[in-house]
Amino acid sequence: xxxxxxxxxxxxxxxxxxxxxxxxxxxxxxxxxxxxxxxxxxxxxxxxxxxxxxxxxxxxxxxxxxxxxxxxxxxxxxxxxxxxxxxxxxxxxxxxxxxxxxxxxxxxxxxxxxxxxxxxxxxxxxxxxxxxxxxxxxxxxxxxxxxxxxxxxxxxxxx
Numbered sequence: 001x002x003x004x005x006x007x008x009x010x011x012x013x014x015x016x017x018x019x020x021x022x023x024x025x026x027x028x029x030x031x032x033x034x035x036x037x038x039x040x041x042x043x044x045x046x047x048x049x050x051x052x053x054x055x056x057x058x059x060x061x062x063x064x065x066x067x068x069x070x071x072x073x074x075x076x077x078x079x080x081x082x083x084x085x086x087x088x089x090x091x092x093x094x095x096x097x098x099x100x101x102x103x104x105x106x107x108x109x110x111x112x113x114x115x116x117x118x119x120x121x122x123x124x125x126x127x128x129x130x131x132x133x134x135x136x137x138x139x140x141x142x143x144x145x146x147x148x149x150x151x152x153x154x155x156x157x158x159x
Contacts, residue, residue, distance in 0.1 A: 001084045001136040008074050008086040009037040009045065010066060010105075015089035020044055022087070022120055026127050027053055036061045036077065038070035071101035078108040085115040087123045113138045 007030065011019035023030060023045055035058060037045055042062035049058055064070040077083040086109055090102065109116040115138075117123035126132065 001138065003133065003135050005033045005084040005132070006077070006082060007033050007035050008077065008083050008088070009035055009041055010071070010074060010086070011041045011089040012091035012094065013040075014091040014094055016041065016044060018120055019087070019089045020048055022089075022123055024048060024052065027056065027058075029127055029132075031056050031058045034059045034061065036063065036074070036083065038063050038074065039065035039068070066101065071105060075101075075105055075108050078105070078112055078114050081112065083114060085117075085126060087117050087126070089120070089123075090118045111141070111143075113140050 009019060009023070019041060027049070031053075035042075035045065037060060039062060042060060046060055046062070049056060049060070063073040074083065074086070078086070086105065088102075088105060106116065106118075108114070115126060117126050
C-alpha cells in the first residue's frame with residue numbers, strides 16, 4: 001500500500017446519505033487519494049465535490065452501478081491488488097437483489113486482507129488511523145497449499 005491509497009466507495013440506496021455525509025466531513029483528507037466508486041454513489045460524490053468544494057479536484061473513478069456489474073468490477077480490483085481500502089455502507093435491513101455480490105466483496109476483502117468498513121464508525125477509525133497517510137504493507141495469506149490441493153484434485157479427475 002502506497003502513501004496515496006486507492007479507496008473504494010460503495011453505498012446501498014438507504015446508506016447514500018451516510019456515505020455522502022462521511023465523504024463531506026472527510027473531504028480534505030480524502031482529496032489526495034484515489035476514490036473508486038460504483039456508479040450512483042460515484043455520481044453523487046462527484047456532484048457534491050463540484051457543488052460544495054470548488055477548487056478541490058479529487059481523483060474519482062466511476063464504475064458501473066453495483067447491480068449492473070460495479071460490484072464485480074470492485075471485486076476484480078480487490079483480487080488484482082488495486083484497491084487498498086473499501087468503504088461499503090451497507091443496509092442490513094433491506095434485502096438486496098445483488099446480495100451475493102455484496103457477500104463476494106466482503107469475502108474478497110477477507111481473502112486478500114483488504115481494509116474494509118461497513119459503517120461510519122469503522123470508516124472513521126480507518127481514516128483517523130496514523131496508517132492512513134503512510135505506506136503500509138499488509139500481510140497476505142499464502143494460498144499455495146489450497147491451489148496445489150485443487151490442482152491435485154483436477155489431476156485425479158483427468159486420470
